[in-house]
Amino acid sequence: MENVSLYFSDQGEIMEVRVDHEDDRLPVAAGPVIPGMVNVHSHAFQRGLVGKTQAFALAEDDFWSWRQAMYTFVDELTPDSYRKQAEALYREMVFHGYTTVCEFHYLHHGPGGARFSDISSMSSALVDAAKAAGIRLCLLPVLYVYSGFDRSPLNHGQLRFGNSVDEYLSLVESVFALKKDYPLLDVGYAPHSLRAVGESEMKEVLVHRQKYHPDSPFHIHISEQISEVEECVATCGARPVEWLTDTFSVTSAWCMIHATHVNKKEISAIKKSGSVVGLCPTTEADLGDGVFPFRLFAESHPGKGFADDENDRKRSVGSFAIGSDSNVSVSPGEEIRVLEYVQRVSQRTRNIDGIVSTTGAATRRYLSAVCGGRQASGLENALWNVGTVADLVILDASCPLLSGLSPDEMLNAHLLSGNSESIADVIIAGRSLR
Numbered sequence: 001m002e003n004v005s006l007y008f009s010d011q012g013e014i015m016e017v018r019v020d021h022e023d024d025r026l027p028v029a030a031g032p033v034i035p036g037m038v039n040v041h042s043h044a045f046q047r048g049l050v051g052k053t054q055a056f057a058l059a060e061d062d063f064w065s066w067r068q069a070m071y072t073f074v075d076e077l078t079p080d081s082y083r084k085q086a087e088a089l090y091r092e093m094v095f096h097g098y099t100t101v102c103e104f105h106y107l108h109h110g111p112g113g114a115r116f117s118d119i120s121s122m123s124s125a126l127v128d129a130a131k132a133a134g135i136r137l138c139l140l141p142v143l144y145v146y147s148g149f150d151r152s153p154l155n156h157g158q159l160r161f162g163n164s165v166d167e168y169l170s171l172v173e174s175v176f177a178l179k180k181d182y183p184l185l186d187v188g189y190a191p192h193s194l195r196a197v198g199e200s201e202m203k204e205v206l207v208h209r210q211k212y213h214p215d216s217p218f219h220i221h222i223s224e225q226i227s228e229v230e231e232c233v234a235t236c237g238a239r240p241v242e243w244l245t246d247t248f249s250v251t252s253a254w255c256m257i258h259a260t261h262v263n264k265k266e267i268s269a270i271k272k273s274g275s276v277v278g279l280c281p282t283t284e285a286d287l288g289d290g291v292f293p294f295r296l297f298a299e300s301h302p303g304k305g306f307a308d309d310e311n312d313r314k315r316s317v318g319s320f321a322i323g324s325d326s327n328v329s330v331s332p333g334e335e336i337r338v339l340e341y342v343q344r345v346s347q348r349t350r351n352i353d354g355i356v357s358t359t360g361a362a363t364r365r366y367l368s369a370v371c372g373g374r375q376a377s378g379l380e381n382a383l384w385n386v387g388t389v390a391d392l393v394i395l396d397a398s399c400p401l402l403s404g405l406s407p408d409e410m411l412n413a414h415l416l417s418g419n420s421e422s423i424a425d426v427i428i429a430g431r432s433l434r
């Protein structure tokens with residue numbers, strides 16, 4: 001749409017959208033206005049590992065050896081250094097066009113698991129960081145109980161993450177109380193993974209959520225590694241997503257982070273639940289996780305298996321979002337680019353969802369990811385409805401990369417060939433931040 005006037009409320013929501021309307025009182029945007037991206041999965045402290053984990057001491061260096069390096073690094077962080085690092089990171093995210101970050105937060109305690117006097121010290125550090133950067137935050141305190149599917153106790157590197165369910169629920173309540181200090185804060189629950197949380201603990205958390213915060217987001221890491229899938233089959237008798245969707249009432253408030261190794265049956269179960277898949281393309285590529293079956297996901301039909309006609313397929317492209325996870329990249333464009341290109345290479349085709357459209361692939365991917373991200377972070381799954389958040393990115397039509405292109409071409413160029421230089425402004429809750 002062109003010639004559009006956008007009006008925001010004092011609460012930072014879209015109040016009115018007028019098409020074919022010029023209002024002299026409004027500033028003219030420097031280029032196409034697009035919704036800001038939601039970063040559906042971040043571990044802020046892992047930004048400190050960037051550049052330090054690329055020399056390999058093992059011929060088989062993989063996710064698990066990277067994780068060991070991450071545990072060593074964690075020991076250095078205090079609430080104050082955590083806040084500083086997260087603030088710098090969140091400022092970078094805003095600069096590159098993220099307007100919300102879902103922080104999957106599991107660094108709760110001091111070295112060796114020593115408790116701080118305030119259980120939410122590390123959570124408060126993240127809220128302070130988001131406030132300083134102006135980014136919308138969906139804070140997801142993480143429950144971490146066991147070191148593996150065999151329910152063995154946490155190892156030394158994991159002691160800073162661990163809580164009993166009672167401690168965890170008390171932490172969750174303390175974090176909900178922080179909402180009064182920051183209007184752009186929402187809070188959800190996050191059992192770390194099926195390897196770190198058992199069925200009984202998960203049930204207790206879900207009962208608490210149902211009783212006290214029934215609409216809150218619920219995120220979990222799932223099926224990131226093949227060995228995790230194999231261990232789940234060996235101990236639970238089913239694959240992770242299969243077991244999860246058979247055991248619990250999975251809803252549209254859930255977000256399955258990664259879901260890299262899923263089969264057709266599991267994809268159908270995800271679609272039927274209405275939950276969002278949180279893809280983290282740069283981290284999944286960096287860690288050698290594997291390739292999400294995007295084409296199967298796009299073609300599956302909720303509840304029935306696979307769509308057999310073009311219209312069904314158009315309707316059933318799944319809900320997904322993108323996340324920066326380890327923060328090896330903090331650019332939405334780079335996430336879309338890696339997602340798009342890894343799929344093109346692995347499918348040996350350019351049209352990775354098989355949908356014929358006059359809109360560019362990167363534009364479609366971007367807008368889908370915004371909708372999925374908004375749903376997974378507790379916001380309305382919509383782009384321009386009255387009452388939706390005024391979280392926007394304004395492209396710079398005058399920069400050399402974008403000049404002479406149509407609005408759709410500009411967004412495709414920005415996502416696949418540009419970076420922050422093609423962004424003129426980032427607006428969160430109606431406030432300009434760049």
Ligand SMILES: [Zn+2]
Pocket residue numbers: 041043104221257325326
């Ligand atoms: Zn993660």
